[in-house]
Amino acid sequence: MARAVTTRRKSFNTALAWAVGLLIFFPILWTILTSFKTEAQAIASPPLFLNFNWTLENYAIVQERSDYMRFLWNSVIIAGGSTLLGVIVAVPAAWAMAFVPSKRTKDILLWMLSTKMLPAVGVLYPIYLLFIRLGLLDTRGGLVVVLMLINLPIIVWMLYTYFREIPGEILEAARMDGATLKEEILHILTPMAVPGIASTVLLNFILAWNEAFWTLNLTAVDAAPLTAFIASYSSPEGLFFAKLSAASTMAIAPILILGWFSQKQLVRGLTFGAVK
């Protein structure tokens, strides 16, 4: 029997949910609106909501000052590269943990998570010195590796929880049919795991995109991503709310759009094994 829902109740839910949703989204909306104002309108009192002259000049100024596409491209490469590399390393590990569990599997998993707790600031000097030795400073390759390592525990864990939801009987059956390990992974597990892998990829792409400590401290020019781009707009001389908003919008827009298009996958997959 389906739950009967009165229209009244549905209307109430809708109104409440929309109100809360808009409230949560408001800071982002306000930033986007402000980016289209002039500096004077941005700090006008009382604040202007839609009744101002929309202008693109802030975007033009920001673009003139810094080559947005270069930062964007670096962000894409670094976030994408580290996620891809992380998944390549994590899939076999998660598979092994999920299907050939041993007594120590859980300990290993928890130990992996604990490596994430190393405070980044504390190891800035060691890592910086290491990067100099290895010639990795200001290279995308270096950052790809670091961000991969930072997010690897999360990737392994997420994949592990997805893999565990795949019923073992299917594997048994396949083995009976004489499937090799390779076939097992390629033809049976992978298709079943695709939604899980997709949401893992998404979450880690977001985390890597937003990582702001290493990406800022280990880059200068060639590898500088959007986090470095935004660092040149915070508190210049004078409070330039409109320009700050334009730069902020530019920094978050790509990931916001990606997130919106893929939110279904993200929602479906983001369980961390919480659902059984």
Add this chain to the structure above:
Amino acid sequence: MATQHSRSVARLMMAPAVVLLLGWMLVPLTMTLYFSFKKYLPLRGGDLGWVGFDNYIRFVSSSAFWPAVQATLVIVGGVLVITVVLGVLMAMLLDQPMWGQGVVRILVIAPFFVMPTVSALVWKNMFMDPVNGLLAHLWRFFGAEPISWLSEASMTSIVMIVSWQWLPFATLILLTAIQSLDSEQLEAAEMDGAPPLKRFYHIILPHLSRAITIVILIQTIFLLSIFAEIFVTTGGAFGTRTLTYLIFQRVLESQNVGLGSAGGVYAIILANIVAIFLMRIVGKNLDA
């Protein structure tokens, strides 16, 4: 069940991830430990020799240490409480039938996509600024004296900003969990005339407990090391100096790498205490 052969294959498959993470843990950890026993002042010529446990003693005996531990715990705890409580409410709300559910969901998860630096900048300048901020306008509109958020209510402000960023994450996980709840069970309870509160405590909450532990675990890992939000807003003033921030000040502002490294070791210890504590709980919950 698992054969000897599949065990060794499994070990082989885990090897790359384990070796990489071991390296990522050991190399910086060893270097941090090494520096922590040194008097290492980059601006005074670098390595000035071994000093035993001096840095460790100095770090804890500094008047800033315990307040920093406290600030760390308050921020982590505050954000956890807010995101879990609101997350459960949001998840329950979003689970209800409504028009435009997809769009609302998008609106709610959007903050998760915003870089910490950007969200800190936006909140600090456009909302919490005591003169031009939107909240100040709102306060004045109701005839109240605007609050200077980042000094008078510094901790609240930071907890607010960070909660805003992490609420979507909690909501998402809890929503997925709630959606998996057997609706027949709920209906049965409803038929039996169980009041909503009772239904919540006896059916929904137990069902969510696993999801809640996971939210707590993952958020704690990230919250222990928040930095950008403090760096951009208060710079550690007004009692918002967390352990991570204190280490930053020692290493980069005071340029005392030895002392900062000792602080790093303490932070690792604190993180592990929290981790062991959490994992005891989660471990129980994760047992298949």
Add this chain to the structure above:
Amino acid sequence: MYLKNALRAATALTFVATAAAHAQSITIATVNNGDMIRMQGYTDKFTEATGIDVEWVTLEENVLRQRVTTDITTKGGQFDIMTIGMYETPIWGANDWLVPLDGMSAEYDVGDLLPAMAGGLSHEGTLYAAPFYGESSMIMYRTDLMEKAGLEMPEAPTWQFIREAAAAMTDRDNDINGICLRGKAGWGEGGAFITVTGNSFGARWFDENWKPQFDQPEWKEALTFFVDMMGESGPAGYATNGFNENLSLFQQGKCGMWIDATVAASFVTNPNDSTVADKVGFALAPNSEGVDKRANWLWAWALAIPAGTQQEDAAKQFIEWATSKDYIELVAENEGWANVPPGARTSLYENDNYKDIPFAQMTLKSILAADPQNCCAQPTPYTGIQFVAIPEFAGIATQVSQEFSAVYAGQQTVDEALAKAQAFTAEEMEAAGY
């Protein structure tokens, strides 16, 4: 597979790097201040003239400091030119981390740099960084509000007069604060301001034996005066106001007086940004009655070349270009004389075109009134006015200023803050081996 690709990528990167080196390219780390951003806009002219490409890394002040300090102390070699200040230059110069800027061309005319600036950017007589612009601090005030209050600003007022005038100008109903000053934590923000305020009340950071002086009556007097005056006539929430916030307040007409960097003068008198552009007067930073030191600081943003760069010659060429008389002319031609980088060269203040600028003379006077060798009424072992040129200072002063900001926010008393500052500073100085 991956390894192969990584190697391939690495090779490609090396190749690109070498190729770039052939085309002569320099990387400059700089702060996101208006004058620096303007300089970026003119970079093409430099590339045209010399064939040297310039890559900019523009960062917010605090991030910049963190970034360049890490790089110079580890000899990371990420930058060919770094934008640093008067605090870092002598310390880094003493460590031989910077290339001495000797052998500049005759047209460059090193002797034309203002002696105060050149002195502050040298170590043992060797210039290590070239000033791009320099500043002191001075009073900017609203002439209309001053008149309305029935007062007249002397050229060199005292703090006591400032307090009285601030109270008279304050009009809470119309959202006008008599005085706006920095209260924001950070050694370069509120820390710098309270330090010069201390100086002008006869206080100092350390005595001749490097003993911290926060337990002395002068500090208590200065801090109490500051807190009381800001309570009477300052804006709400001034504990988080730094340069930017005050600039914005003043431009919106919400401040009667503002004591801050002389470079702000060109912003508050610029009618495009400022609603009060034609009503601003200038005066020397105040002193307390009976103390002959004024609340004048001295600062320069300067360009320096880290030792070990492969591009030393190109970097020097750029510095010569960016801090030359010609560059000033270039900016004047395109943006008007009010917008040239001030405070670096004597010749600018002798230029007839610049003399008409309303704040030019007061800026020069303020700079000349500042003496980094002799900051305080009592003798000190250190150089620097709003800072102490020792490596430990930035860390110490940031935390001390955080304690002071907590006073401004009403979270602790003056005595508590001073006691904490004294204890903390003593602790840190002892750790540093003083």
